Each structure stands twice: as C-alpha cells, then as structure tokens.
Amino acid sequence: DGGITQSPKYLFRKEGQNVTLSCEQNLNHDAMYWYRQDPGQGLRLIYYSQIVNDFQKGDIAEGYSVSREKKESFPLTVTSAQKNPTAFYLCASSLRGAKNIQYFGAGTRLSVL
Amino acid sequence: DAKTTQPPSMDCAEGRAANLPCNHSTISGNEYVYWYRQIHSQGPQYIIHGLKNNETNEMASLIITEDRKSSTLILPHATLRDTAVYYCIVRVNQGGSEKLVFGKGMKLTVNP
Numbered sequence: 001d002g003g004i005t006q007s008p009k010y011l012f013r014k015e016g017q018n019v020t021l022s023c024e025q026n027l028n029h030d031a032m033y034w035y036r037q038d039p040g041q042g043l044r045l046i047y048y049s050q051i052v053n054d055f056q057k058g059d060i061a062e063g064y065s066v067s068r069e070k071k072e073s074f075p076l077t078v079t080s081a082q083k084n085p086t087a088f089y090l091c092a093s094s095l096r097g098a099k100n101i102q103y104f105g106a107g108t109r110l111s112v113l
Numbered sequence: 114d115a116k117t118t119q120p121p122s123m124d125c126a127e128g129r130a131a132n133l134p135c136n137h138s139t140i141s142g143n144e145y146v147y148w149y150r151q152i153h154s155q156g157p158q159y160i161i162h163g164l165k166n167n168e169t170n171e172m173a174s175l176i177i178t179e180d181r182k183s184s185t186l187i188l189p190h191a192t193l194r195d196t197a198v199y200y201c202i203v204r205v206n207q208g209g210s211e212k213l214v215f216g217k218g219m220k221l222t223v224n225p
Contacts, residue, residue, distance in 0.1 A: 004156075035215070037217070043157070043215035060211075066119060090156050100204060101147070104156030 006091050008099035011013065012113050013078065013085060020024030021076045021108045032074035033102060036060060043090060049074055050096060078110065086112050087113040116140065116203040117221040126194075127225050131188040135201030138182040144204055146177060147213065148186050148222075150197040157200065157215070160186065191223045 004025045012023040013019045022050045023032065031050050035043040047056030063082025068074050074093075088109050092102040118136045137146060146166050149157040153194040161168055161175045163184070168175045174187040188195055200218040 006156075040217070042217045045212060045214075050211070088154070092156075099214065101143075101159050101162065102157075103159060105153070106156050109154075 001095060004103060004105035005088045006089075006108050008108060011108055011110045013110060015054060017078050017086075018077055018109055019110070021078070021089055021091075021110070023074045023076065023105060024083055025074075025103075026072060027093055027095040027103065028071070028092035029103075030071065030096045031094045031100075032068065033094075034058075034064070034066065034074070035074045035090040035092065037088040037107075038091065046076065046089075065113050080084055117146075117201045117216060119201050119216070121217070122220040123221070124222050124224055125188075125191045127193060127223050128190055130166070131191040131195065131198050131221060131223070133186040133188075133219060133221065134183065134202075135186070136183045137201070137203050140181055140203050142181075146175070146184050147200075148173070148175065149200045149202065149215075150195075151200070151218070152194075152197045161198075164177045164212065187199065191221075193223050195221065196211070196223045197221060 007022045025056050032046040034046040040050035044060050046064050047066040052071050055066050055068050065077045088107050090107045091105045094102045147162040148160040151157040152206050160172050163175045177184045198218040198220050202213050
C-alpha cells in the first residue's frame with residue numbers, strides 16, 4: 001500500500017527532552033517536507049529536503065533538526081530549544097519538478113507534559 | 114505570506130454544488146493554482162491544480178478566470194464528508210526553491 005506513514009500518532013514530551021517524529025514514504029519521491037500546524041491556523045514549513053543528504057530550513061526551523069540519510073525517510077527532531085512544541089506535525093513528499101503535488105501523512109500530535 | 118485570499122467560511126446544502134472562491138491577483142504567468150482540503154485532525158488531501166485552462170477530475174472542477182486573478186473550486190454534489198478546510202495555494206519561489214504556502218484556508222460546512 002503506497003503512501004506516507006507518520007509515527008507515532010500521538011507523542012508527549014517532557015521538559016528539556018528531545019523527541020523524534022518519524023516519516024517514511026514508499027512513493028519513490030525525491031522531496032520531503034515537514035510542516036507545523038497550530039489550532040485554527042494554516043501549515044507552516046519547518047524543513048524540506050529535495051534530495052538525499054541535503055535539506056533546507058523553512059520558515060520556522062528554530063528548535064528543530066532533520067536528517068535525510070535515505071530517500072524514504074525524513075525524521076524530525078523537536079529539540080529542547082523549541083519552547084512551544086505543542087502542535088500538529090505533518091510530513092509530506094512530492095516528486096521534484098514544476099507541478100510539485102505534495103502528498104501528506106496523517107500527522108503526529110505532540111503535546112508537552 | 115500566502116498569495117491567495119479566501120473567505121473564512123461557507124455553508125452548503127448536501128447534494129448541491131459547492132462553489133469555493135479564491136483570489137490570487139498577484140499570480141505570475143507560470144504559477145499553478147493548487148487546491149487541497151483538510152478534514153479535521155487529518156493530513157491535507159490534494160484535490161486539483163491548474164494553470165490557465167479549466168480542469169476537472171473525479172473530485173472537483175477548477176475554473177480559472179481568463180486574467181488568472183481568481184479561481185473557483187466546484188464540488189458538483191456536496192456530501193457531508195466534504196466538510197473540511199479548503200486551501201487555495203499558489204506556489205512561491207523562496208530561496209531558489211518552489212514551495213507551497215498554506216494560509217488559513219476556508220471552512221466549508223455541508224449541512225444535511
């Protein structure tokens with residue numbers, strides 16, 4: 001079954017803790033993205049990667065880190081430097097190119113204990 | 114910043130056509146218009162996209178005005194499951210990369 005898988009669906013973070021959100025895709029897409037969504041708001045781009053071993057900061061990268069060691073995987077780490085991490089996190093992937101249709105995972109909801 | 118403006122909300126009766134407007138007056142000649150929707154607590158779902166010609170697929174139709182400054186997404190027979198936030202998006206070029214910028218979207222409520 002092709003698609004984008006995010007895990008876990010719900011995640012809780014303690015103060016001062018780093019947590020990692022998983023995103024895996026089997027669509028053979030080159031580009032992958034991480035977005036943050038706060039209640040009643042649109043999506044904001046955190047990081048994106050157009051190709052393996054390369055990634056770029058989005059609009060709100062502070063307090064987050066990513067890696068792209070494999071084409072299929074683009075994990076997001078929410079570090080302790082992110083003071084307001086409670087949000088809905090969405091991962092997406094797309095083929096490279098002008099049409100850039102992004103396909104999204106089901107999301108991870110992160111809360112702070 | 115999003116390059117599109119949408120009304121914040123809209124209601125539609127079940128079974129009727131839902132016409133969702135979007136303004137994108139600063140769109141450039143080679144920029145596509147995309148529509149996504151997001152059902153509560155789920156990831157956004159791609160609906161349709163277009164450049165200047167009208168487009169239709171199994172989900173919806175997209176009508177783009179001749180001057181390309183606005184468009185309308187049409188759901189021909191709205192169902193209760195079409196209740197969602199709909200995003201009209203124009204790609205922006207930031208730092209040499211093409212990105213989708215999601216605004217707040219428009220909440221469509223389909224009523225029985």
